[in-house]
Amino acid sequence: MxxxxxxxxxxxxxxxxxxxxxxxxxxxxxxAVAQTQTPSSxxxxxxxxxxxxxxxxxxxxxxxxxxxxxxxxxRRNTVAQAEAQRSAVTAEMARLIDPKTSAIVGNPQGDVTIVEFMDYNCGFCKRAVEDVRALTKDDPKLKVVIKDFPILGPDSVEASRVAVAAMSQLSGPKYFEFHNKLMATKGRINGARALEVAKESGADVERLKKDMDSAQTRAVIEDTVALGDRLGLTGTPAFILGEEVVFGAVGVPVLKQKIDSVRKCGKATCNG
Incomplete structure (x- = not known):
């Protein structure tokens, strides 16, 4: 050789x-090298x-x-970021699944919880909503927590204010119907469109108009945005399964695999 x-x-x-x-x-x-021998080197x-x-x-x-x-x-930065996010998720778990700041759909008593941070004007969120709907349909033990994370401008904030206010009138399947219909809207989604869809879903619009401007509604959105920042979320959709953050519309097979892993080992990715 x-x-x-x-x-x-x-x-x-x-x-x-x-x-x-x-x-x-x-x-x-x-x-900058010293002119004498240095003990460190x-x-x-x-x-x-x-x-x-x-x-x-x-x-x-x-x-x-x-x-x-x-x-x-x-590689090191990616590993460090993932570890930091896992630690943050663990520390913030109570806030992540708090029903006061979230919409709960699917099975409220499910054995696996998936949390989604979304924006009504996010194109990938519109794609992912079909994945979430398919998962809840095929998995009766899945709990889904929807968190409004309006990061794409004033229209998104307005739509989220309506959606958060609607949580007090619509819940479970009714809220999920409203959410999915609003996400199916073509073009920009704003407060006016959200009010239209909420009315079609059976909500009291006059009450919604009052509630969407309340300090409580604004506090919920501010809390969720701050929570997303602490978790290092830089875009939507962002899913949380176990201690892992999954970014993007990754599709049903990927999410289902991670759900199965949580059931198997308590983590979205099992070792070995």
Missing amino acids: ALPTLPRRLSILLRPLVLAFCFGVAAVSAP GLTAEQRKAVVALIRETLLQNPELIQEAMVELE
Whole structure:
């Protein structure tokens, strides 16, 4: 077997140091190097200068190491973000399923709970509503918690104010019917359209107009938006199953698999 060339051997030997250098863990700027030996590194200024020069030469000859470092950095960031979200979900579970700030559909006593943060003007939410409806139809033990998370402008906020106010008049299947019909609206959804759909669903419109402007309704929306921020939610729809956050309209098969996993091991993704 042929031996690797010297530059290649150097790149292999220096790979861990180069990656650390790229992350800024071992980065050293030549002008800032002290002129005396430093206890932390055990290297003289000249030795550290030589190491920096060697790392620079290695990077120039093997630029793919920079890409490798960036991929690893992205992986670490993704892992850290997921872990932070899991911790936040655990800490906020009581607020996530609070019936005072949420609409509960499906089976209120279900053995698995899926929480959805949604916006009435989110195109992917409109797609996902069909997935949620299919899941509740096929799974009588599924509890669904709908949380208004209006992040797409004033129209979304108005629609959510009507939807939150409607929770005191419509519940269970009636609320789900209203929610699904409103989501099926083509074009922008605002307060006026939400009031129309609520009236069609049997709600008292005059009472709704009063309730949608109440301090309580505004507090519910503000609380949910703040909750979403604490969970690191950057878009809709966002589903929470177990301790895991699932972003986007991922489809019935993916959500069903995670629901099955929660039943099996208590987590959306079982180990092994």
